[in-house]
Structures are given as C-alpha cells and as structure tokens.
Amino acid sequence: MATGHGARSRSGGRPTLEEVAARAGVGRGTVSRVINGSPRVSDATRAAVEAAVAELGYVPNTAARALAANRTDAIALVVPEPETRFFSEPYFSDMLKGVGAELSETEMQLLLIFAGNDRERRRLAQYLAAHRVDGVLLVSVHADDPLPDLLAQLEIPAVISGPRSAAETLTSVDSDNYGGGRSAAEHLLAGGRSRIAHITGRLDVYGAQRRVDGYRDALRDAGHEVDERLIEAGDFTEEGGHRAMTKLLARCPDLDAVFAGSDVMAAGARQVLREEGRRIPDDVALVGYDDSAIARHMDPPLTSVRQPIEEMGRRMIDLLLEEIADRRPAVSRGLERRQVVLATELVTRASS
Amino acid sequence: MATGHGARSRSGGRPTLEEVAARAGVGRGTVSRVINGSPRVSDATRAAVEAAVAELGYVPNTAARALAANRTDAIALVVPEPETRFFSEPYFSDMLKGVGAELSETEMQLLLIFAGNDRERRRLAQYLAAHRVDGVLLVSVHADDPLPDLLAQLEIPAVISGPRSAAETLTSVDSDNYGGGRSAAEHLLAGGRSRIAHITGRLDVYGAQRRVDGYRDALRDAGHEVDERLIEAGDFTEEGGHRAMTKLLARCPDLDAVFAGSDVMAAGARQVLREEGRRIPDDVALVGYDDSAIARHMDPPLTSVRQPIEEMGRRMIDLLLEEIADRRPAVSRGLERRQVVLATELVTRASS
C-alpha cells in the first residue's frame, strides 16, 4: 500500500535528502551540494535548503554517504600496546589531546584502537582490510612491527609518531631527540659537570638511540672523550632506572651528573642516589626527559627535556588529512616522504 | 570499454558479494546467508562459498551493510569528562579493560568518545542524532546530566555505569555502594573503634550517597548513635581529603577511625593525620574505597573496599548487546528497567 516508495521507511523515521529536497522545492542533487558546501549553488537556493534542513532536523546518513562516496570520515589512532601502558604514560594522553583538538575543527571521527595482543592485532587487520577508516595514526611503534607494512599494502594513508629508523618510509612526526639529548648534556657541561652518565631508553626505539647520539656528540664537541662505562641501557621503566643507576654507581663512583632518557627512569635513579647518600644537585646533578608531571613533583623538582607532544598530535592530524585529501594514483606515493621534526626545550629546575 | 556494470569499480578493487557468488556458482542471497551464519544453507554450498571467500580475500563492506540493514555494528563508550580525568583515574582504565574483553567476543567495534566541554557535547549530539552507533555505554554521569534523556529521546539503547538516582530509568550496572560503605564501617567497629569519621565523595554522585547510607546504618545497627560532626563532605580529590580531615580533627579530636569515600581522599587524610602525629593504625584506623594502586603502595598499606570494575564493564556490554538485540516496538521499553548491582569486597591491610 502506501504512496511512499522508499522514503520514510526503516531508518527510524529520520528525514532523507529526498524529503529535504521536496520541502525546499529543489532537486536531490542541489541539497547534496548545499550539504557538502559546493559553491555552485545560488544564495537563494542555499537559504531555502538550509531552512528545510533546519525544519526537518535533517542529519545525513553516514552509511549511505560512505557507500556512495567510498570514504568513512573516520580515522583511527592505533596503539600497538596493551591498554595499561596507554593509561600509565602521559605521553598518550597529551598526544590524544592534540589530536582531538585538531580534529574537532573537522567532521572527522576519531577511533581509538588498541592492538596489544595477537587477538587484537588480528581484529585490527580485519578492520583495516574492511577499510573502515580513511587513515591511521600510529603511535609508539617498535622497530620490527609489521603494521606499517600492512598499512602500505592496503594503501591506507598513515602517519607514524616516531619513525622506526632513519629510513622510515611512512610520513612521520617526531620531536628532535638528537637535539634533546644534546641539550641535556650541554646543560650539564655548562654547569661544570664532567663525569656525566646516561641511562638510555629501550634501544629498539629509534628516538632513544638518537638521544644517545646527541649526548655523545655534545660531550665530544666539548672536548671530552666519551666513557662507555658511563652509559647504561634502561627500558623506560622506574625499575629499569633503578637498576641502571645501581650499576653506574658501582662502576663509576666518581660520576657527578646523570642524564636519564625519561623522567620515570630519573625517578628510579633518584631513589638509588638518595639511598647512597648522594645529594641532588650538590653531589650529582640529575636531568630527565619528557617534562612529565613526575618531573614537577619530584623532590627536588627535575630538570627535564620537554617534547611538544600535543603539537605533535596536531601535526600528525594535519599531515594525515593532507594524505587522505590527495590520495591519487599510487605513482606519486612514497617518493616524497615527509618527516616533520619538532624542537624540544630544556626546562631547568632544582635538580641540576 | 568494460564489461563491468558495477562490480570492480570505485572500491579500490575489493571483491564484492556478487563476485564471491559468481566464483562459488551460487546466488547473492546465498553468499549473504553464509556470511551472516544463517543455518538455512546446505553444507556443500556453505563450503563452496567459504572457499570462494578465502580465495578472493573477501571482506564485507561495512557501509553497504549498515545502509541496507540499518545498523552500524559499533557502540560508543561516552565519557562526559575531560580526557585528563579519564587518564588519571584507574576506574576508567579498568572499565575499559572489561568492556574490551567482553566485546572482543563479538564483531562489534568500540568507539571512545569524550564529551568534556560544550563543543564536544554538541559534536556528540550530532553524532548520536546521525545514529552512528547502535548503542551507548555511559560512565561517570552526574545527577543533572541531560545526556541520558537525549539518548532516550533518540531511542538509542544505552547502559549507564552508575545510576543517577534510585529512580534511574536507564538500564544500569553498579557496585553495591551501600554494602561497601557498610562493610567498611562494620570492619572498623569490629576492630574496636567507636569514634568513626567519614569523608564522603561528591554528594551529587549517587554512589557516594549510598556509601554514606551504608556507613550510617552500620553504626546504628551496632547500637551507636550517628554523630553528624563525624561526617564531612569531600570531592574525591586528594586536596578534598586533606581539607576534610583537617576539619574533622579540629572538630572531633577524639576520633579513632576514618572511612574515606575513595583511596585518593584517604591519601589526603593520611597526610594530615601524620602531620598531627597520629599513628596509623595505632591511634587512628584508616579505610579507603576503590582498592586502587594507591592503596597498595600507601604507607602503611591501606585497607580498602574493592569494586569489581572490570566485571562491571563486562556486564554493561552484556546488557547493552541484549538491548540492541531485542530492539522492538517501543511499547515494551522502559517498563522492565534493569539494574544490576555487583558485590564489593573489603580488602584488609595494615592501616586498620
């Protein structure tokens, strides 16, 4: 029965484009043009359509649009880590803040996807294969992660937050880890320290390596020889910092400064120093990395290298949106790989 | 050009249902049945279709499915708080863990949506109006939040994690706050304490009120009269706990126990007690709520009421999926409102 031959059916009574068109006395195409902000519409028509949209409370059907236009208006922030780490590290929350801020300017929707274990990874692969997002933001990727290659194979635009190596093929955004490491060491040198130890981050993280490089070059350029016994590998955890500091102190009791590759590791190191009766900064100066909340609340407050993480998030979105916009014949891809590097800043506090 | 009259077009060369059907030598409908696990397919046909799916690497097009079936296979976890709180409170991370675990059994996708400020709230309203999710999980909702009503109006299935009041109309999952408050007080009474103070949570949070109720009833049932001067309102923050403890101590110097409405507030209270030279638990016994990481690491370790938050997340998903499944004529809605309450558990440590 019924006059209706489609409209007003299953979708829960929501108005459709067609209904808006009828109401405004124009064609379907014209309404579509107004909705999508095409300039090829006269002012009068536009006004009429907008009125009809408002009266009917029209909201476009995303599924129909996605089907017809072959895009989803959604991007995913993929975290190849268990939820736990995501929540415990301020890095992610800052990044998310920047991403969210930049994205709120657009119509894009952000999905947060964790891929910490095999099961989750398989789901993610399915998800990506179904092209349920227009692009992907990848944070905290280890050197041997296959995810970037999967993304490339599926031809899904992606931006990575820390390149996996100097030869990273994906578009990437990073802070200047080399410069950060360098400035930390230079600051300690300028303070008259000469036996400067370094607790590194996980060395399969490219950024951690770069910090070491910066530290080395700063010492060398100041005319010091780099004493390898003053370098000890950590793993970004507090326990790791604790362990490394213990070893360093045993090996080089004469050290007068420590540059830790993260604030959390600095906290671990501080505990050892205190237990051993070394005063900070009088006996040993301490510098961290990240300028996280820990740094401000530490006793004494910790000098630390600040990374513009929020800004990184914003830039990642910018780049990703660009990549999505000019998705064109695969030919021009990969040639002009883009790497953005943002400056770090040393925040000086009482620990040095 | 082209034999194709549709298939093999814009979608980036991904195989379609039709192509799978051709390959398997069956009709479109049959393939659809196999994909969706309908029992009305013969074993031989099913095998043939599955083979074709595997060979072609077929993955259903979500947009097309959503359009045709009027569902999205996605649900949203809506957090009406700024990101910051979300990250700083273990409550959310535990909840997310439970939710994720339960959801990984299904094909449903989880979206995390923050609605901490007006702008984000408007976006969320748009999002919900567009019916981009099949259901919503609501956590940490204040008494006067309009979100639940919006959801009801849009007829979107929703489950709330802490009811706004005893008269909550939405399906809800909660822990037994009354029982938790009661067990904390009973524990202190059993330990021979008689002047038991209580630092409450924000009283516009229903659960916080219920904890007070439990505390009151426990004292009353033990034959004590409730001294209102022993009750002071906090706000779930450490500073709030600090303030409240200061007032309580000034008002009732003879108190011999404190039940704080959260571990974080207990931490604030502990600091005051220590500064005032009260030994824990010798002079004053202390009990918290949440059994968070803080409780275990406090000095002395804090007795606390554990809520099964992960389990709550799982139950919320169960209920939501049910509601989505039997979405039927609005008539049967709202009548049988469902409230699940999970038991709490007192974890005894050295502070009491």
Place this chain on the structure above:
DNA sequence: AGGTACTGTGGGAGCGCTCCCACAAGTGAT
C-alpha cells in the same frame, strides 16, 4: 494420486547517498 510442509536457493527491490551528465538560462563576443 493429491495435498501440505519444509528446506534451500535465486534474485528483485530497496537502503540514502554521491557522482556526473544533460540541459535551461543567462552573458558577452562576434
């Protein structure tokens, strides 16, 4: 033999949008 029922299957008719071609109407040069 006819009826009734159920099982398995094919394929038409949408879902609500975007894309794009066709075309009317206006503008200005020839």
Place this chain on the structure above:
DNA sequence: ATCACTTGTGGGAGCGCTCCCACAGTACCT
C-alpha cells in the same frame, strides 16, 4: 542574430549490501 561559454539545477545510475518473496525440490502424510 549566432555561437561559445558559464552558472545553476534536476535526476539517472550506481555504491554493495540485506530483506524477503517466489519457487524448485524433497519428504511425509492422507
């Protein structure tokens, strides 16, 4: 007046699915 553009507009033809009706085939009763 003619031609060549430009601007604005309508609507057909899909996008890849699900839903459901129709129907062939088989089985089991009368």
